[in-house]
Amino acid sequence: MPPASTPPASDDAAAAPKRGRPGYDRETLLSVCVDVFNRYGYDATSMGTLSKHLGISKSAIYHHVESKEAILGQALDRALDSLEAVFESVLASDHGPVNKLEAILDGSVRVLVDQMPYVTLLLRLRGNSEIEEAALQRRRTLTRTVEDLVREAQELGELRTDVSGKSAPRLMLGMVNSIVDWYQPGRSGTVDQLTATVVTMVFSGLRA
Amino acid sequence: MPPASTPPASDDAAAAPKRGRPGYDRETLLSVCVDVFNRYGYDATSMGTLSKHLGISKSAIYHHVESKEAILGQALDRALDSLEAVFESVLASDHGPVNKLEAILDGSVRVLVDQMPYVTLLLRLRGNSEIEEAALQRRRTLTRTVEDLVREAQELGELRTDVSGKSAPRLMLGMVNSIVDWYQPGRSGTVDQLTATVVTMVFSGLRA
Known part of the structure; x- marks a missing residue:
């Protein structure tokens, strides 16, 4: 689950400049993604869904991992x-x-x-x-x-x-x-x- | 699984007049639907998916059951x-x-x-x-x-x-x-x- 204080970011990469990205370490990012996979099913989870739950843009996720499959x-x-x-x-x-x-x-x-x-x-x-x-x-x-x-x-x-x-x-x-x-x-x-x-x-x- | 000889019907109810409907009994229909639910997940299965796997139109399914929930x-x-x-x-x-x-x-x-x-x-x-x-x-x-x-x-x-x-x-x-x-x-x-x-x-x- 995202920190309660982090507002969901827009999917638009431009809306989440690198400086403003909430500071997820790889460990926390992986943990949140796994919770989302378990909740909705891996197949039913899009990068958009992950973005919403992480409260960061898709491009910010791609800073950490190259794909949904890589997270899996x-x-x-x-x-x-x-x-x-x-x-x-x-x-x-x-x-x-x-x-x-x-x-x-x-x-x-x-x-x-x-x-x-x-x-x-x-x-x-x-x-x-x-x-x-x-x-x-x-x-x-x-x-x-x-x-x-x-x-x-x-x-x-x-x-x-x-x-x-x-x-x-x-x-x-x-x-x-x-x-x-x-x-x-x-x-x-x-x-x-x-x-x-x-x-x-x-x-x-x-x-x- | 649908009988191999049954071509998937169109979703259009008019394309499947009552006379032409393959003769599913309730038992077989239920059994096929449950296999489809187990394969794709209940939430991810639409009446359209059931229609495709049954090889009958959605309206033909509705002849047997009132909803996907009723089948479940x-x-x-x-x-x-x-x-x-x-x-x-x-x-x-x-x-x-x-x-x-x-x-x-x-x-x-x-x-x-x-x-x-x-x-x-x-x-x-x-x-x-x-x-x-x-x-x-x-x-x-x-x-x-x-x-x-x-x-x-x-x-x-x-x-x-x-x-x-x-x-x-x-x-x-x-x-x-x-x-x-x-x-x-x-x-x-x-x-x-x-x-x-x-x-x-x-x-x-x-x-x-």
Whole structure:
């Protein structure tokens, strides 16, 4: 959301001389744009819509980024870089597959909470452009990693084999991804409680 | 999708006299419209878009339904009626809360698979209109039922109390709802395997 004190600028570039441009840093600009994408949908959001919400002219936006797609790309990179960092760090450890899965779920939940608007954008993508398709491809690689770990854990006898090895990875990721739809910091409990609940439910179950 | 043999009709009502209208029954019409809503988003879908995909004129659509909102309402009713039927039947039983939760998850998964396009539409709603807000209200009632059962089960000592009673209901429903994003009949295993995996994971956990 734009600062309340910033009047919406005209779309006319001449109306927003460089000196008069409100001082958005890249970080804030990206954050506002992602909120607008999540609110209206990426496809339905024009540079004009972004301009209105940022309270700066389109040309002032172009001072920061070259296109709407570039903003999307930066936002998706933020979400995916964070998730990939979790996966890479876990895979580099010498733990067994169940411990790796636990650490991946724990770390992914924390990324979802920390980077919620960015991950929300990622999870709502439909893949209508090259940038979106590339992001979905990176997301599929993460899913496959979880599938591989579940299979490995089943083969080692660490996980039940009376559940579907195809569904279980999708279900546990679906549970984690749902967090962007309902988690409200403060109202839904702490992140530590959240990660503990996810990991306990998936591996030990809720039954007392 | 329209039958491949049906050429898209002109938007001009006069171009589609009643005799010449392809014979959509209400059921097929609803089904095609829901697919279009899910593909483009409800807000972004105009009656013109529906007309194009149905291959019939707008006035022919109006022969079946009075508005785009009415189509949405019928589609959401279908999803919600089915889910509510599961919940009502389970709540009328004299089982304990954990057995009720198991039956609710099992029944909900089956509704999601059976009525996938209708539930997908429901789950993607943002609540921008009265019809959408009413549907979200009915959905919230179902969520509260699950929250109440989890709390009751924790109080009776049937479910762990070292997990968050706020997060657990949302996570189990999030897991179930994720099914519309990835489940492909045939490729992802049978519905029985799916329900068994959900119920086992939530209550007993995946650890061998």
